[in-house]
Amino acid sequence: MPVLRSRVRRGRGGAAATPEPEKKQQEQKKNPVEVVEPIAKRTRRRRAAAEAGLATPKTNDKEHKTRNERVGVGGAVSGAVKEEEENRDLEVAREKKGVLGEKKPMDVLDSGGKSNDKPLAGGDDDEGTAAPIPDQVQVEDSPLYKVERKLGKGGFGQVYVGRRVSAVNTNDKAGAGAVEVALKFEHRSGKGCNYGPPHEWQVYDTLGGSHGVPLVHYKGQQGDYYVMVMDMLGPSLWDVWNNNINSNLMSTEMVACIAIEAISILEKMHLRGYVHGDVKPENFLLGTPGTPDEKKLFLVDLGLATRWQDSSTGLHVEYDQKPDVFRGTVRYASVHAHLGRTGSRRDDLESLAYTLIFLLRGRLPWQGYQGENKGFVVCKKKMAITSEALCCFCPQPFKQFVEYVVNLKFDEEPNYAKCISLFDGVVGTNPDMRPLNTEGAQKLIYQVGHKRGRLTMEEDDEEPQKKVRMGMPTTQWISVYNACRPMKQRYHYNVADARLGQHIEKGNEVGLFVSSVASYQNLWAIIMDAGTNYSAQVYELSPYFLRKEWIMEHWEKNYYISAIAGANNGSSLVVMSKGTSYMQQSYKISDSFPYKWINKKWREGFYVTAMATSGSRWGVVMSRGAGFAKQVVELDFLYPSEGIHRRWDSGYRITATAATWDQAAFVLSVPKRKLTDETQETLRTSVFPSTHVKEKWAKNLYIASMCYGRTTS
Numbered sequence: 001m002p003v004l005r006s007r008v009r010r011g012r013g014g015a016a017a018t019p020e021p022e023k024k025q026q027e028q029k030k031n032p033v034e035v036v037e038p039i040a041k042r043t044r045r046r047r048a049a050a051e052a053g054l055a056t057p058k059t060n061d062k063e064h065k066t067r068n069e070r071v072g073v074g075g076a077v078s079g080a081v082k083e084e085e086e087n088r089d090l091e092v093a094r095e096k097k098g099v100l101g102e103k104k105p106m107d108v109l110d111s112g113g114k115s116n117d118k119p120l121a122g123g124d125d126d127e128g129t130a131a132p133i134p135d136q137v138q139v140e141d142s143p144l145y146k147v148e149r150k151l152g153k154g155g156f157g158q159v160y161v162g163r164r165v166s167a168v169n170t171n172d173k174a175g176a177g178a179v180e181v182a183l184k185f186e187h188r189s190g191k192g193c194n195y196g197p198p199h200e201w202q203v204y205d206t207l208g209g210s211h212g213v214p215l216v217h218y219k220g221q222q223g224d225y226y227v228m229v230m231d232m233l234g235p236s237l238w239d240v241w242n243n244n245i246n247s248n249l250m251s252t253e254m255v256a257c258i259a260i261e262a263i264s265i266l267e268k269m270h271l272r273g274y275v276h277g278d279v280k281p282e283n284f285l286l287g288t289p290g291t292p293d294e295k296k297l298f299l300v301d302l303g304l305a306t307r308w309q310d311s312s313t314g315l316h317v318e319y320d321q322k323p324d325v326f327r328g329t330v331r332y333a334s335v336h337a338h339l340g341r342t343g344s345r346r347d348d349l350e351s352l353a354y355t356l357i358f359l360l361r362g363r364l365p366w367q368g369y370q371g372e373n374k375g376f377v378v379c380k381k382k383m384a385i386t387s388e389a390l391c392c393f394c395p396q397p398f399k400q401f402v403e404y405v406v407n408l409k410f411d412e413e414p415n416y417a418k419c420i421s422l423f424d425g426v427v428g429t430n431p432d433m434r435p436l437n438t439e440g441a442q443k444l445i446y447q448v449g450h451k452r453g454r455l456t457m458e459e460d461d462e463e464p465q466k467k468v469r470m471g472m473p474t475t476q477w478i479s480v481y482n483a484c485r486p487m488k489q490r491y492h493y494n495v496a497d498a499r500l501g502q503h504i505e506k507g508n509e510v511g512l513f514v515s516s517v518a519s520y521q522n523l524w525a526i527i528m529d530a531g532t533n534y535s536a537q538v539y540e541l542s543p544y545f546l547r548k549e550w551i552m553e554h555w556e557k558n559y560y561i562s563a564i565a566g567a568n569n570g571s572s573l574v575v576m577s578k579g580t581s582y583m584q585q586s587y588k589i590s591d592s593f594p595y596k597w598i599n600k601k602w603r604e605g606f607y608v609t610a611m612a613t614s615g616s617r618w619g620v621v622m623s624r625g626a627g628f629a630k631q632v633v634e635l636d637f638l639y640p641s642e643g644i645h646r647r648w649d650s651g652y653r654i655t656a657t658a659a660t661w662d663q664a665a666f667v668l669s670v671p672k673r674k675l676t677d678e679t680q681e682t683l684r685t686s687v688f689p690s691t692h693v694k695e696k697w698a699k700n701l702y703i704a705s706m707c708y709g710r711t712t713s
């Protein structure tokens with residue numbers, strides 16, 4: 001019995017009817033075909049009441065206009081010529097490189113630091129920089145400071161002690177008039193200053209001085225540097241950990257206190273609408289030794305902070321995924337940050353969980369990877385590891401904290417008080433005796449009136465949380481079904497190479513064309529139906545993944561790629577059709593998911609129209625004239641359930657799927673023409689979903705896309 005996973009989206013029932021179904025019906029009348037499964041009902045789903053209030057998808061005007069302009073210029077006359085030129089370019093590029101598909105590193109905005117996780121070089125380096133750090137600093141109406149010893153350096157800036165030269169109250173230890181301050185220098189051509197003063201300045205304006213965030217007193221430009229004058233603090237948690245010569249480990253009580261105070265600092269930051277975006281041991285600083293603040297915890301480096309909450313509407317920012325954008329530090333980044341998802345409160349807490357485990361155990365299981373796809377490997381490891389394995393030798397509360405944070409949803413408000421209470425049993429009952437000041441957390445508990453005690457996640461009376469990251473990784477069939485008018489559809493699976501022609505010919509004889517193809521264990525699955533609108537079709541089974549010569553030959557004859565599949569043994573099945581709406585086409589083969597290329601082609605008015613994998617290689621076909629207004633990609637190491645649901649809610653539907661043993665990719669599009677019935681369902685099954693397909697047919701749902709690969713059971 002196959003394992004069934006169903007995700008249902010009910011139709012929105014838009015008013016405008018598309019002409020396509022009518023054409024399909026006419027074609028069906030002209031070509032009566034054998035009905036594989038009788039379809040009795042003809043139903044229309046109504047927009048579910050619950051969805052009536054959902055926002056209509058926004059149109060990206062700029063993108064829309066560009067595409068129309070380009071399509072207009074392309075026209076019927078020049079389309080074929082342009083297409084040929086386009087693909088000659090592609091061919092030349094590929095031959096020059098001598099490989100199929102280039103492997104480009106991701107865009108990494110990695111703040112690096114001591115984690116030694118810095119794929120891109122740091123912006124400024126005093127050793128060798130053309131502009132030396134000034135000897136003295138005076139910005140805005142600040143006192144004059146003499147620049148003394150270096151306190152630290154990150155990927156963006158360098159921090160020095162500034163000693164006040166012009167004396168007013170010479171004994172001030174803190175505040176704007178302090179004798180010693182921290183001076184953060186960022187070179188004006190540094191990577192954080194592309195658009196003027198560092199973004200961090202703005203964030204400090206809002207957050208500076210809030211619980212656990214140092215105050216910035218003055219900021220301004222001096223020579224080649226942007227300079228920020230802030231409260232001077234003491235060693236970072238990384239320094240403390242590193243200086244613990246005996247074991248490199250911190251006491252459990254100390255780490256539990258850090259957990260408690262860090263959660264309360266993050267809670268206050270989140271309350272002001274920001275997420276930090278780079279939580280790690282290097283960015284937590286203690287107060288200056290010998291001062292009343294020496295046992296206080298601070299969080300610095302707001303350079304990657306972003307808003308999770310829109311300042312004008314108060315609403316949560318919109319979900320998005322840009323798989324080639326990474327912000328943060330590889331070692332501590334959340335899985336969602338690795339995958340390029342919009343940062344939200346859950347990400348800070350996940351990074352904090354990794355920070356705590358690092359401080360306790362002295363090492364994280366994904367340390368030590370190097371090379372171009374380090375981010376990919378680290379993310380895969382974070383995704384695969386169980387909380388038991390990650391937290392072995394750590395007391396239970398740390399494991400519970402990990403389990404809680406990795407299962408938070410994108411816009412879910414974390415229960416900070418509950419998280420803090422997890423660590424109650426690990427710290428001493430008298431706050432004054434603790435190795436770290438936990439005053440902020442004390443206040444938080446008091447303010448929310450939360451009863452402290454030995455509360456654990458399980459004992460909570462809330463509904464059990466749906467786990468988003470705890471499923472067992474597996475490989476399965478992923479099939480996608482769309483609502484449409486009754487039509488004939490056939491499927492064949494476990495088809496050996498030799499039998500393929502027979503099935504396709506038989507289908508063609510009764511007017512069916514191949515609408516989608518997939519591969520499993522070097523056998524093929526083909527879907528044929530009467531709803532394609534194609535007028536002619538050719539296919540090739542090749543021992544190579546997307547054989548260029550055959551594709552180009554058929555492009556010349558005005559066929560366009562309409563479906564592709566790749567087998568693990570490297571062979572591929574390419575189907576090309578006449579009668580598509582496409583005006584120009586391009587494809588790419590790549591060792592990693594080619595998001596960068598997709599992004600580039602989007603800007604040129606192309607949309608993904610077919611996608612397949614062969615082993616770990618990806619093949620993506622993009623076309624002009626695809627009939628889409630917008631398109632996005634959901635890429636994950638497991639079935640990206642949350643992302644798909646969010647996209648569905650914004651009017652997207654899955655239009656292409658492909659998966660390797662590691663990753664599943666879903667392309668979702670907003671059609672230009674509003675669909676009469678937007679119902680879409682997905683199934684994940686361990687065997688080909690033959691019985692389920694028949695059930696779907698009975699509900700006028702037809703296979704739109706399928707693939708075999710990575711999901712979660």
Ligand SMILES: Nc1ncnc2c1ncn2[C@@H]1O[C@H](COP(=O)(O)OP(=O)(O)OP(=O)(O)O)[C@@H](O)[C@H]1O
Nearest residue numbers: 111113151152153154155156157159182232233301
């Ligand atoms: N106010 C301060 N007082 C004392 N030391 C500080 C202060 N601010 C920063 N530092 C030290 O300087 C280091 C670098 O600072 P910061 O993290 O702000 O720079 P960055 O270039 O933005 O770093 P990253 O590469 O992590 O983004 C810190 O790790 C810390 O050791």
